[in-house]
Amino acid sequence: MTSLSTQVGALARRSMLKTLRQPFQMFPIVFFPLILLAVNASGLRAATRLPGFPTSSYISFAIAVAFIQGGMFSLINTGTNLAEDIESGFFHRLALTPLRRVSLIAGLLVGVAALGALQSAVYILMGVVAGAHLDAGVAGVPVILVLGSLTALGFGALGCAAALRTGSGEAVQGLFPLFFVFIFLSSSNLPRQLLRTGWFHTVATWNPISYLIEGFRSLYIFGWDPTALWRGFAVAIGLTAVSLLAVAVTMRGRLQRT
Amino acid sequence: MSPAPASTFGSGTGSGATSAPGGHSAAATSGGGLWRVALTIAWRGLHTYVRRPDLFVPSLVFPLVFLASFAGGLSALGSVPGFHFPAGYTAFQFVFVLCQSAVFAGLFTGFTLAFDFESGFARRLMLAAEDRRGIALGYALVALSRAAITLSVVTAVALATGMRVTGDGIDLVGLYGLAALLVLVGYGWAAGVAFRFRSIQAGPLMQTPMFLILFLAPVYVPLGLLRGWIHAVASVNPATSFLDAGRGLISGVHDHTGLAFACAAGLIVLFTIWLLSGLRSAETSP
Numbered sequence: 220m221t222s223l224s225t226q227v228g229a230l231a232r233r234s235m236l237k238t239l240r241q242p243f244q245m246f247p248i249v250f251f252p253l254i255l256l257a258v259n260a261s262g263l264r265a266a267t268r269l270p271g272f273p274t275s276s277y278i279s280f281a282i283a284v285a286f287i288q289g290g291m292f293s294l295i296n297t298g299t300n301l302a303e304d305i306e307s308g309f310f311h312r313l314a315l316t317p318l319r320r321v322s323l324i325a326g327l328l329v330g331v332a333a334l335g336a337l338q339s340a341v342y343i344l345m346g347v348v349a350g351a352h353l354d355a356g357v358a359g360v361p362v363i364l365v366l367g368s369l370t371a372l373g374f375g376a377l378g379c380a381a382a383l384r385t386g387s388g389e390a391v392q393g394l395f396p397l398f399f400v401f402i403f404l405s406s407s408n409l410p411r412q413l414l415r416t417g418w419f420h421t422v423a424t425w426n427p428i429s430y431l432i433e434g435f436r437s438l439y440i441f442g443w444d445p446t447a448l449w450r451g452f453a454v455a456i457g458l459t460a461v462s463l464l465a466v467a468v469t470m471r472g473r474l475q476r477t
Numbered sequence: 478m479s480p481a482p483a484s485t486f487g488s489g490t491g492s493g494a495t496s497a498p499g500g501h502s503a504a505a506t507s508g509g510g511l512w513r514v515a516l517t518i519a520w521r522g523l524h525t526y527v528r529r530p531d532l533f534v535p536s537l538v539f540p541l542v543f544l545a546s547f548a549g550g551l552s553a554l555g556s557v558p559g560f561h562f563p564a565g566y567t568a569f570q571f572v573f574v575l576c577q578s579a580v581f582a583g584l585f586t587g588f589t590l591a592f593d594f595e596s597g598f599a600r601r602l603m604l605a606a607e608d609r610r611g612i613a614l615g616y617a618l619v620a621l622s623r624a625a626i627t628l629s630v631v632t633a634v635a636l637a638t639g640m641r642v643t644g645d646g647i648d649l650v651g652l653y654g655l656a657a658l659l660v661l662v663g664y665g666w667a668a669g670v671a672f673r674f675r676s677i678q679a680g681p682l683m684q685t686p687m688f689l690i691l692f693l694a695p696v697y698v699p700l701g702l703l704r705g706w707i708h709a710v711a712s713v714n715p716a717t718s719f720l721d722a723g724r725g726l727i728s729g730v731h732d733h734t735g736l737a738f739a740c741a742a743g744l745i746v747l748f749t750i751w752l753l754s755g756l757r758s759a760e761t762s763p
Contacts, residue, residue: 258692261707265557265698396535403546409553419549 226318230326235334238296248292248338252285253345259284260349263408273410274440279354282346283435284407286363287428289338290370291398297331298378298391305386305473314474324379324466328372335371336364346439355438362448366434369455374398376462383469405429427454510607511614518602518615522589523622536585536623540578540631544571548635551697559702564728567640571631572652572723573696576716578631579656580663580687582624587667587683590616594675594759609760613668613752620664621657628656644729651734652726658741659719663687665748672755675762690716715740 238248260278267277274280304310313323343353343363353359381391404422406414406429414420423429434451437444526532548570555566562569593599599612606612636642642649667683674682694716695703703711711717722737 254689255692258689258707261705262692262695262697262703263551263554264704265560265702266551266554268557269553396539400538400542403542404550408546408551413553414550415553416549419545419552423550 223319223322226322227326227329230322231329231333234297234300234327234330237300238330238334248289248296248334249341251292252288252342255288256281256285257349259408266409266413269409269413271410271413276350276352276440278346278349279351279439280410280436281408282342282349282351282439283432284402285342285346286339286367286370286435287402287407287432289342289367290335290374291395291402293331293335293338293371294374294378294381294398295392295395296378297327297375298382298394299388301327301379301382302386302388302391305382306388310473320470320474324376324470327379328376331375332368332372335368335375338371339364339367342367351439353439354442356442359438359442363435363438366451366455369452369459370431373455373458373462376459376466380462380465380469383466383473386473401426401428402432405432407432427458430454431458511611514606514608514611515614515618518612519618519622522586522616522619525589526619526623527626532585532589536582536627537630539581540574540627541634543577544574544631544635547573547697548638548640554698557698557702560698562699562724562728563730564641564643564724567635567638568642568727569724570697571635571640572727573691573720574631574635575628575652575656576659576719576723577691578627579624579659580691582627583620583660583663583665584667584683584687586616586620586623586664587671588677588680589619590668591671591675591677591679591683594671595677599675599759603760609756610753613672613756616668617661617664620660624656624660628653642727644727648726648729648731652723655719655723655726655737655741658738658745662741662744662748665745665752669748669751669755672752672759675759690714694720696720715744 256278260281263281264277266272267275267280272280301310304313310323314320343360347353355362378391378394381394382388385391404419405426406423411420411423411429414423430447430450431454432451433447434454437447437451441447548567551570552566554560555562555569590599593602602612603609644652666687670679670683673679693707693710694714695711700708700711700717700721718733718737718740721733722731725732725734
């Protein structure tokens with residue numbers, strides 16, 4: 220029997236290749252957040268003229284949202300891929316092999332985390348090209364890559380849990396708009412102190428996505444802000460922990476049904 | 478098709494199967510067949526829509542989320558130097574949400590048509606319909622009725638949350654008239670795609686161009702406050718005239734109203750040709 224790391228490595232490689240080889244999966248991950256960034260950064264540039272806006276570059280402010288959107292596309296792609304494997308019977312055949320149970324999902328999630336780092340690198344690069352200024356400097360890059368990877372892992376695991384629970388790619392796709400609402404009702408477009416509508420300010424303050432966005436954003440516009448960073452990492456780690464717990468529970472249910 | 482009387486779709490395989498390209502037989506040229514088919518499809522479409530929460534709920538929730546997010550989350554933009562809109566920022570954003578909801582009601586009906594092709598229902602419909610143009614017209618009526626529900630709810634919520642309307646009654650008739658034309662613009666494009674591809678996988682092709690056109694307009698602030706490439710693009714984007722006209726109508730300070738109606742009418746003519754040629758493509762496909 221091969222070692223756990225070999226099993227996880229093989230399945231992680233498969234997971235990455237499955238996404239990288241399908242342009243219709245890569246397009247939303249790479250281009251959709253960048254298109255939205257281009258449109259929003261141009262359309263909302265006037266916001267930098269508001270008193271109290273923390274930077275004169277809206278693109279530096281807004282690029283953080285791309286990392287979260289990329290993470291949410293990981294949820295859809297990972298969940299859909301796993302649901303396809305369940306629908307086609309591949310997952311069940313895999314479960315009948317001597318492969319360790321933990322490898323079944325760990326391989327997939329390692330692939331997701333690696334893709335998360337890769338997509339974050341693309342956003343950083345495109346941000347630089349578009350004129351975003353990384354105030355934290357080069358040292359901020361690995362922090363963004365780690366946070367991007369963790370975010371993708373958290374959302375990807377949530378996609379896995381949904382796929383294991385429902386076994387349907389369509390149902391997983393149906394989750395996307397729900398999670399998009401979390402981005403809309405956050406501090407994605409304006410800093411929280413400039414959200415003047417009372418209820419919206421309250422919702423954005425309670426919405427964990429605000430803190431995730433602010434974690435990425437702080438590196439771009441404030442340099443090293445420990446409070447924003449620990450909150451961002453806390454949300455990413457919390458999301459990952461909750462998602463992995465959901466994966467463990469749904470996995471047990473799925474394999475029992477098998 | 479339980480509500481459809483036998484006469485709605487002609488007799489047996491006759492007219493639908495043997496008609497000339499375009500699908501209308503001599504008997505149907507009076508227009509009676511066209512409307513019978515259209516009204517039956519419209520009834521079925523609306524019936525399905527209101528009975529299926531998976532269709533009904535998202536079409537209501539998304540415009541409301543956009544309204545909440547843009548009007549609520551970006552209200553500070555109303556105090557950007559140079560921003561003057563008499564009816565306030567909620568009304569400013571409401572017009573965008575109204576236009577977007579109208580276009581998307583049309584697009585989602587295109588999705589329904591594509592899904593009906595995938596399930597085989599639309600093919601059977603094409604065999605049975607007395608006048609196949611009635612199919613296109615019927616789905617257009619579905620789009621309009623879906624939009625009527627969505628726009629009523631969005632308007633009610635916007636008014637309940639304090640949106641100010643400073644335009645008069647005639648202006649509002651103009652605003653909702655423009656929205657109705659935008660439903661047909663969205664539907665014309667999406668149905669043309671659906672008739673050609675006959676698969677829900679063409680969904681992104683229906684949605685993405687319209688999404689981009691809408692967002693490459695002055696969504697958050699007026700055109701005068703946009704700078705750089707987005708200003709150049711928005712200046713020639715027909716969606717800018719829709720938003721300007723809509724905002725003019727809701728505030729009573731008219732802006733590009735004639736241009737917006739002309740653009741919408743022009744796009745409807747263009748997309749009707751696109752849609753009917755798509756219908757012909759569906760008729761001739763194996």
